Amino acid sequence: MIRSHCILRTERRGIHVDQSDLLCKKGCGYYGNAAWQGLCSKCWREEYQRVRQKQIQDDWALAEKLQREEEAAYASSHGVQTQSTTPPQPGHTSLGPFSKFEEKKTNEKTRKVTTVKKFFSPSSRTASKKETQEGKTSPSISRHASFDTDQVSKDFVEFLKNLQKPGREIHKQCRAFLVNMSSKKDLGADELSECVQDFYQNLADRQMTHFKGSSESVEQVMDQVEKYIMTRLYKSVFCPETTDDERKDLATQNRIRALHWVTIQMLCVSMDEEIPEVSENVVKAITDIIEMDSKRVPRDKLACITRCSKHIFSAIRITKNEPASADDFLPALIYIVLKANPPRLQSNIQYITRFCNPSRLMTGEDGYYFTNLCCAAAFIEKLDAQSLNLSPEEFERYMSGQASPRCSSAEGEWPHTGQGAGVAATNPVLAQLNHNLEQLSSISSRQEKVMEAAQSLQADLLSWTESVQREVNDILEKYPLTCTVSAIDANNIDNDNLPPPLTPQVFAG
Amino acid sequence: MGESLPRVHGGAQQHSDTLRRPVHTLRVKMVLLGSSGVGKSSLALRFSKDEFRSTSPTVGCAYLTQVVHLSNATLRFEIWDTAGQEKYHSVTPLYYRGAHVALLVYDITQRETFVRAQVWLKELEKQYIPGSTVIWLVGNKGDLAHDRQVPLEEGESLASNKGLYFIETSALSGEQVNELLQSVAHRVFECIGAQQGGLTEWQETPTVDLRHKDSFNLFASCCKVGP
Numbered sequence: 001m002i003r004s005h006c007i008l009r010t011e012r013r014g015i016h017v018d019q020s021d022l023l024c025k026k027g028c029g030y031y032g033n034a035a036w037q038g039l040c041s042k043c044w045r046e047e048y049q050r051v052r053q054k055q056i057q058d059d060w061a062l063a064e065k066l067q068r069e070e071e072a073a074y075a076s077s078h079g080v081q082t083q084s085t086t087p088p089q090p091g092h093t094s095l096g097p098f099s100k101f102e103e104k105k106t107n108e109k110t111r112k113v114t115t116v117k118k119f120f121s122p123s124s125r126t127a128s129k130k131e132t133q134e135g136k137t138s139p140s141i142s143r144h145a146s147f148d149t150d151q152v153s154k155d156f157v158e159f160l161k162n163l164q165k166p167g168r169e170i171h172k173q174c175r176a177f178l179v180n181m182s183s184k185k186d187l188g189a190d191e192l193s194e195c196v197q198d199f200y201q202n203l204a205d206r207q208m209t210h211f212k213g214s215s216e217s218v219e220q221v222m223d224q225v226e227k228y229i230m231t232r233l234y235k236s237v238f239c240p241e242t243t244d245d246e247r248k249d250l251a252t253q254n255r256i257r258a259l260h261w262v263t264i265q266m267l268c269v270s271m272d273e274e275i276p277e278v279s280e281n282v283v284k285a286i287t288d289i290i291e292m293d294s295k296r297v298p299r300d301k302l303a304c305i306t307r308c309s310k311h312i313f314s315a316i317r318i319t320k321n322e323p324a325s326a327d328d329f330l331p332a333l334i335y336i337v338l339k340a341n342p343p344r345l346q347s348n349i350q351y352i353t354r355f356c357n358p359s360r361l362m363t364g365e366d367g368y369y370f371t372n373l374c375c376a377a378a379f380i381e382k383l384d385a386q387s388l389n390l391s392p393e394e395f396e397r398y399m400s401g402q403a404s405p406r407c408s409s410a411e412g413e414w415p416h417t418g419q420g421a422g423v424a425a426t427n428p429v430l431a432q433l434n435h436n437l438e439q440l441s442s443i444s445s446r447q448e449k450v451m452e453a454a455q456s457l458q459a460d461l462l463s464w465t466e467s468v469q470r471e472v473n474d475i476l477e478k479y480p481l482t483c484t485v486s487a488i489d490a491n492n493i494d495n496d497n498l499p500p501p502l503t504p505q506v507f508a509g
Numbered sequence: 510m511g512e513s514l515p516r517v518h519g520g521a522q523q524h525s526d527t528l529r530r531p532v533h534t535l536r537v538k539m540v541l542l543g544s545s546g547v548g549k550s551s552l553a554l555r556f557s558k559d560e561f562r563s564t565s566p567t568v569g570c571a572y573l574t575q576v577v578h579l580s581n582a583t584l585r586f587e588i589w590d591t592a593g594q595e596k597y598h599s600v601t602p603l604y605y606r607g608a609h610v611a612l613l614v615y616d617i618t619q620r621e622t623f624v625r626a627q628v629w630l631k632e633l634e635k636q637y638i639p640g641s642t643v644i645w646l647v648g649n650k651g652d653l654a655h656d657r658q659v660p661l662e663e664g665e666s667l668a669s670n671k672g673l674y675f676i677e678t679s680a681l682s683g684e685q686v687n688e689l690l691q692s693v694a695h696r697v698f699e700c701i702g703a704q705q706g707g708l709t710e711w712q713e714t715p716t717v718d719l720r721h722k723d724s725f726n727l728f729a730s731c732c733k734v735g736p
């Protein structure tokens with residue numbers, strides 16, 4: 001039992017970050033984000049607008065490169081196909097592949113020309129100037145940010161390659177969509193969501209014809225599209241300036257902090273954290289829900305919620321020895337959210353709602369857990385005395401910090417004296433104060449004792465010096481100092497045999 | 510009594526019990542609403558029990574699934590149990606967003622649960638899009654006829670006044686539970702399945718053109734893409 005608490009505590013130490021670490025490094029009072037170098041979204045935008053500009057250009061360069069690769073791969077696979085399907089024509093056996101080779105060469109040439117042209121066009125020149133500027137201010141940011149997106153882009157192209165021609169079409173459409181979106185940064189969140197959802201819908205519809213109605217293949221492609229699109233859009237559409245998501249995050253964060261006193265019993269949660277296995281699951285659930293914020297793709301965020309939920313189910317199952325029902329699950333999830341205080345909870349919920357495939361949210365297992373998380377967040381917002389089976393007065397006292405329910409059980413931990421005990425039973429906060437005062441007074445009395453001891457030590461030292469001085473004087477009086485010249489010094493006869501002293505010599509350079 | 514109800518198999522894999530049939534599998538979201546203790550969870554477990562291993566690899570029974578075969582379609586019911594405690598009422602609307610079926614459950618031996626069901630109905634009606642949700646009024650604990658507080662007729666008349674479907678069940682004995690699920694399946698396919706975009710296909714089952722539905726393809730599962 002004790003062990004389980006230790007696990008919990010150490011784990012939580014790992015999870016909980018100091019408040020100041022979470023705030024924007026510019027000190028504007030909003031929450032910062034590690035992905036934004038500790039800045040809030042607003043400051044990030046102000047500071048690194050240009051970095052993002054550059055990143056878009058980088059992305060483009062990469063997309064172009066990938067497109068080229070992809071086309072080359074397509075051309076070669078196409079070449080193989082023609083070879084295998086059409087029988088070699090007599091007289092043209094060597095000409096076929098050779099002309100292909102020529103074609104490729106000219107393609108490459110024209111491409112080179114366009115790249116060179118681009119390099120000297122005014123827009124690219126300003127871009128490269130910016131590049132060096134940004135490189136100085138924060139090279140790590142752009143490098144770090146583009147790494148993930150690069151990988152996602154590569155994976156996406158890899159995936160699309162298997163689809164051959166439709167894959168190329170999809171890539172083209174996604175790129176066009178991203179360009180289109182970059183010009184729509186100032187749109188409201190709902191409009192952004194609509195754009196993305198419309199794009200999903202259109203693309204899915206078009207694929208329905210490609211894949212002849214196999215919704216399974218379409219779903220697979222759409223999952224990849226979502227991953228690709230949302231990884232790129234994440235920074236501009238997560239918690240956008242146009243919304244009050246950030247304010248809501250702060251409000252929720254503070255609300256949960258103010259509710260720190262809510263106990264597992266008040267929520268009627270059927271999880272017994274005294275059982276090591278249960279508390280392990282609780283810790284994992286907390287970790288999972290906190291991890292949600294670090295994911296970019298809506299589906300990855302959903303997966304965190306689902307993992308969190310499964311751990312809760314395990315915890316309840318172990319406690320009750322029967323499968324958890326909805327009546328057990330929702331309160332437990334609320335408790336986990338209160339304990340975890342997940343970063344940017346509202347922003348994450350909004351982001352998932354806006355940019356995830358809606359059928360995934362309203363149906364399916366992931367959808368069920370997500371809905372429960374929304375319920376938990378809504379419940380916490382409205383939570384009142386009644387929902388915790390408390391009287392309004394009690395609730396007020398706990399909320400204002402005048403009293404804390406938890407301490408009635410921890411009473412025994414404090415070694416308070418007679419006068420404090422009575423108060424402690426009714427007001428544990430006062431008891432804690434009393435206890436602290438007692439400790440302070442005992443410290444000051446100990447300090448006085450230390451001072452006394454130090455002073456007597458100082459006196460002892462002084463008298464000791466005096467006594468030593470006196471002894472020395474006595475001895476000096478008894479045995480006065482007389483100087484006698486030693487025999488060796490007197491007969492210094494060998495002096496003449498010593499070599500002459502060294503004289504400085506000048507060396508010619 | 511909850512003890513006597515069948516338990517969910519914990520480790521069942523989602524793929525293994527997917528019925529690989531070359532027919533459309535449509536997903537149906539069914540939400541259970543009602544006061545605490547009326548038997549929602551018991552009903553949910555009953556629904557997912559017969560001839561069926563739980564598809565959900567979770568250890569919980571808050572979200573369960575059950576497949577119902579109709580002559581021209583297969584419906585995969587996703588059964589959403591809800592927390593019935595009064596304090597969660599304000600958040601319940603989140604559960605029935607996008608639901609195809611809502612079961613309004615009350616306990617025939619507790620009149621206040623019947624009253625509560627009517628409150629829920631009002632809430633539902635606020636969000637109700639005609640033709641998008643099939644609502645059922647379910648009087649549960651039919652086995653406790655001697656303690657009955659809500660006459661059968663009262664349930665029937667409420668249902669007919671409000672244009673709901675009605676049934677009395679017993680999650681304990683299992684009476685009328687299967688019948689309920691079967692008629693829900695038929696209704697939901699008739700009312701919603703026919704509409705454009707009414708029901709979406711469930712993507713984990715390979716789907717084949719309806720015209721070939723009679724030729725049972727043993728190797729359909731081999732054609733499945735992905736893991």
Ligand SMILES: Nc1nc2c(ncn2[C@@H]2O[C@H](COP(=O)(O)OP(=O)(O)O)[C@@H](O)[C@H]2O)c(=O)[nH]1
Binds near residue numbers: 545546552650682
């Ligand atoms: N006699 C009888 N008891 C039932 C029936 N259905 C459920 N119960 C019991 O009613 C209690 C509450 O059931 P539960 O499914 O947890 O209700 P929920 O709160 O709506 O999910 C449990 O003790 C069940 O055993 C039924 O049809 N008949």
Ligand SMILES: [Mg+2]
Binds near residue numbers: 325326546549550590
């Ligand atoms: Mg229940």
Ligand SMILES: [Zn+2]
Binds near residue numbers: 043044
């Ligand atoms: Zn800031």
